[in-house]
Amino acid sequence: MITKPATLKGTRDFLPHQIAKRSYLFDTIRTVFQSYGFAPIETPAMEKSETLLGKYGEEGDKLLFRILNNGDFMEGVDTGASSASIASQISKRALRYDLTVPFARFVSQHRNELQFPFKRYQIQPVWRADRPQKGRYQEFFQCDADVVGSESLWHEVDFIQIFDEVLTRLGLKVFTIKMNNRKILAGLAEVAGHSDRLKDIAISLDKLDKVGKEQVILEWQSRGIDQEAIEKLSAIFAMKEKKSTEGLRALLAHSEIGLMGMDELDQVMAHAKALGLQSAKLEFDITLARGLDYYTGAIFEVVSDEVAIGSICGGGRYDDLTGIFGMPDMPGVGISFGADRIYDVLDQLQRWPADMMTVPDIIFMNFGEKEAFRCMQVMKEMRKMGYAAELYPSPVKMKKQLKYADDRGIRYVGLIGGEELSSGKITLKDMQEGSQESLELDGFKERMKRG
Amino acid sequence: MITKPATLKGTRDFLPHQIAKRSYLFDTIRTVFQSYGFAPIETPAMEKSETLLGKYGEEGDKLLFRILNNGDFMEGVDTGASSASIASQISKRALRYDLTVPFARFVSQHRNELQFPFKRYQIQPVWRADRPQKGRYQEFFQCDADVVGSESLWHEVDFIQIFDEVLTRLGLKVFTIKMNNRKILAGLAEVAGHSDRLKDIAISLDKLDKVGKEQVILEWQSRGIDQEAIEKLSAIFAMKEKKSTEGLRALLAHSEIGLMGMDELDQVMAHAKALGLQSAKLEFDITLARGLDYYTGAIFEVVSDEVAIGSICGGGRYDDLTGIFGMPDMPGVGISFGADRIYDVLDQLQRWPADMMTVPDIIFMNFGEKEAFRCMQVMKEMRKMGYAAELYPSPVKMKKQLKYADDRGIRYVGLIGGEELSSGKITLKDMQEGSQESLELDGFKERMKRG
Numbered sequence: 001m002i003t004k005p006a007t008l009k010g011t012r013d014f015l016p017h018q019i020a021k022r023s024y025l026f027d028t029i030r031t032v033f034q035s036y037g038f039a040p041i042e043t044p045a046m047e048k049s050e051t052l053l054g055k056y057g058e059e060g061d062k063l064l065f066r067i068l069n070n071g072d073f074m075e076g077v078d079t080g081a082s083s084a085s086i087a088s089q090i091s092k093r094a095l096r097y098d099l100t101v102p103f104a105r106f107v108s109q110h111r112n113e114l115q116f117p118f119k120r121y122q123i124q125p126v127w128r129a130d131r132p133q134k135g136r137y138q139e140f141f142q143c144d145a146d147v148v149g150s151e152s153l154w155h156e157v158d159f160i161q162i163f164d165e166v167l168t169r170l171g172l173k174v175f176t177i178k179m180n181n182r183k184i185l186a187g188l189a190e191v192a193g194h195s196d197r198l199k200d201i202a203i204s205l206d207k208l209d210k211v212g213k214e215q216v217i218l219e220w221q222s223r224g225i226d227q228e229a230i231e232k233l234s235a236i237f238a239m240k241e242k243k244s245t246e247g248l249r250a251l252l253a254h255s256e257i258g259l260m261g262m263d264e265l266d267q268v269m270a271h272a273k274a275l276g277l278q279s280a281k282l283e284f285d286i287t288l289a290r291g292l293d294y295y296t297g298a299i300f301e302v303v304s305d306e307v308a309i310g311s312i313c314g315g316g317r318y319d320d321l322t323g324i325f326g327m328p329d330m331p332g333v334g335i336s337f338g339a340d341r342i343y344d345v346l347d348q349l350q351r352w353p354a355d356m357m358t359v360p361d362i363i364f365m366n367f368g369e370k371e372a373f374r375c376m377q378v379m380k381e382m383r384k385m386g387y388a389a390e391l392y393p394s395p396v397k398m399k400k401q402l403k404y405a406d407d408r409g410i411r412y413v414g415l416i417g418g419e420e421l422s423s424g425k426i427t428l429k430d431m432q433e434g435s436q437e438s439l440e441l442d443g444f445k446e447r448m449k450r451g
Numbered sequence: 452m453i454t455k456p457a458t459l460k461g462t463r464d465f466l467p468h469q470i471a472k473r474s475y476l477f478d479t480i481r482t483v484f485q486s487y488g489f490a491p492i493e494t495p496a497m498e499k500s501e502t503l504l505g506k507y508g509e510e511g512d513k514l515l516f517r518i519l520n521n522g523d524f525m526e527g528v529d530t531g532a533s534s535a536s537i538a539s540q541i542s543k544r545a546l547r548y549d550l551t552v553p554f555a556r557f558v559s560q561h562r563n564e565l566q567f568p569f570k571r572y573q574i575q576p577v578w579r580a581d582r583p584q585k586g587r588y589q590e591f592f593q594c595d596a597d598v599v600g601s602e603s604l605w606h607e608v609d610f611i612q613i614f615d616e617v618l619t620r621l622g623l624k625v626f627t628i629k630m631n632n633r634k635i636l637a638g639l640a641e642v643a644g645h646s647d648r649l650k651d652i653a654i655s656l657d658k659l660d661k662v663g664k665e666q667v668i669l670e671w672q673s674r675g676i677d678q679e680a681i682e683k684l685s686a687i688f689a690m691k692e693k694k695s696t697e698g699l700r701a702l703l704a705h706s707e708i709g710l711m712g713m714d715e716l717d718q719v720m721a722h723a724k725a726l727g728l729q730s731a732k733l734e735f736d737i738t739l740a741r742g743l744d745y746y747t748g749a750i751f752e753v754v755s756d757e758v759a760i761g762s763i764c765g766g767g768r769y770d771d772l773t774g775i776f777g778m779p780d781m782p783g784v785g786i787s788f789g790a791d792r793i794y795d796v797l798d799q800l801q802r803w804p805a806d807m808m809t810v811p812d813i814i815f816m817n818f819g820e821k822e823a824f825r826c827m828q829v830m831k832e833m834r835k836m837g838y839a840a841e842l843y844p845s846p847v848k849m850k851k852q853l854k855y856a857d858d859r860g861i862r863y864v865g866l867i868g869g870e871e872l873s874s875g876k877i878t879l880k881d882m883q884e885g886s887q888e889s890l891e892l893d894g895f896k897e898r899m900k901r902g
Contacts (some may be wrong), residue, residue: 002776016491041470046459067517390488408566
């Protein structure tokens, strides 16, 4: 029976030229992470269901890919129950949904093998049962760096520099690192007399860019925020406009947590600016809220100002990531690069470097067994010099062999026929320049350096 | 509620020092694959169930990890059916079991975007619901290279060179590439008068090393191979002993396919030996059978002669890998490196290189805000020079900071206190040599080069 060859919706194959681009992206991120002292870890794709369930809210639970138990999994299952209840009976494994929860599990599990503060980075795929659509996949990579076991704000400064360094290296010229502090938002809720309604206030505020001021106020009203509070909160709109903290200290004067957030923000901003940034604009954005679930201090978001595609990086500080795994009081801060979006940005702006190798440096034409064997000997030496070389596998017509070299975009073609066999030379065709020359193997390296 | 932090049985976390080793392994394999003209591809972890089911035999089907459909997956399901039948109703996705079937699916799906012969390599994890035990995991990496669309035996020669090059680079000193040809086995079955019983003959023969000659004969008998055939086949035992093809041509004189296999074997062996191998012994092994399911020509297996751990690499030629996906007559040949086993071999032999970086080159001690800021400036310059540097995040007692540097095995410690702030110098402590010196930032690079 013939199976139709097709990937699942929401998943992708990567062809060589795509892998080349992605490797360049990952390598750049990896190199910068390492230069700041971060070390790589990896965790399994499959985690125990109990490790992941309940960590991403009710919606998140629904988006987990769960793995069927093997063997006679239906034995003893109450088939009258709901799908959700049956799922927990027939599935004890699930696929990683992000890198944060597995990292918290990792730190808790290996606490005695690690030195704290522990700085790790992790570049691995994650899986989400989101409805597939343009730019949204069910399998995609995350690139995270976190420090746990430290409250020092120098890490925030490091992360701002890392955003700047990675994106500059990747050739982004105009981008903005937006920054806020969760304690400032908590302070705003406090001075508005709604300490318990931080989430409601922030969720609506986060939409300001999209829906406008009037809509935010309407939403606050419908969420039960009273008029007096709304009047106090309205000072925010002017701050948003000015991208400035002017007046914020006065507004937060009676909120201890709010002022603490201001101090943190000012300190990080001042240090980052004094150290200097290459391409990034660093801006305060009072409406920035992000997923408020575990962030407790600084929050970050990076947007490209050249391509409208939403945030390309994010991150923030948390007080207690590992408490759920029985390891309390482990503060930390981390960031994430959205590899797929950055890939799309570089594609749109055509900012990929020119020299990303996906094909060998040279391919030899095949004129028969004796000639081919000589090519094999020559290629062996070329590989020792660091070049990638291959032989067209069979002695078919030259035209077909040359077309293959051309179709693959291989620049140099090596020819060893009867004449070269006796002279010991190689004829080298430069497909790009359309030139041809005869040289000794010793001269090959020089020729390649000349380009 | 607190969740106990634990990985699933059969899966592993990788700590930084393990990632460093594994990256070195993968990078070596990748570099050699590329030098022979292979290009990287990746396929999704999740494939349609129909792509994988039935491709690995009945046992394989049971070892697939299948993914539960999302939403109300039980709706309309006949709950009275067997677990196997229910599985196919509630799961339309499964995790990749190897890299070969997804590759066949990839080639068939993208045939119009590829140039043939197509040479790809792929280094990705696979998942199998095997019972976990020492050295056997449910999630592990495979490192494959294949050429499809070519019958040329030069590829076999390339692959022998690749085995030799990769394992030599990794520091293996004594290992054997065993080689056989499926056509020779078919020829033996033919001359024994049991062309249809190739599988029975080969499966028993494959156990010769483990169980001995007498047991193999007993097994043949129990599989219904008659006495006359067994007498003919017994010539094999002497050949196995001598590791030689002597007498094989005579034995196969009346089998066309057998003689073809001999020709292929001789040609590949002769070319590989004439080109020369660095560390590998290349041996004919008439008992080598491997999974006979799709191999049709050369078969390979590599064993370490220093560590008894079974085969560390394998591979072979096939006539028709993509036929199941509606793309017939696509011959090819491929190999696979068993990364986990090679990792274990290198661990046992302690052949890892000494300089695998998992920690930064230098860590700066933290004496307070002003000093730390100067460290941040200095580190920025050091990173531009290509060094990895970090700051101890908070100004705690020196002893604690130094212990942290020591525990992590960071060789150089940078000190910028009040004195250095005014002199503009850095005090550099070499934790390995126990020495200390004062230098300018400009002198740092020179000092690091000296080591």
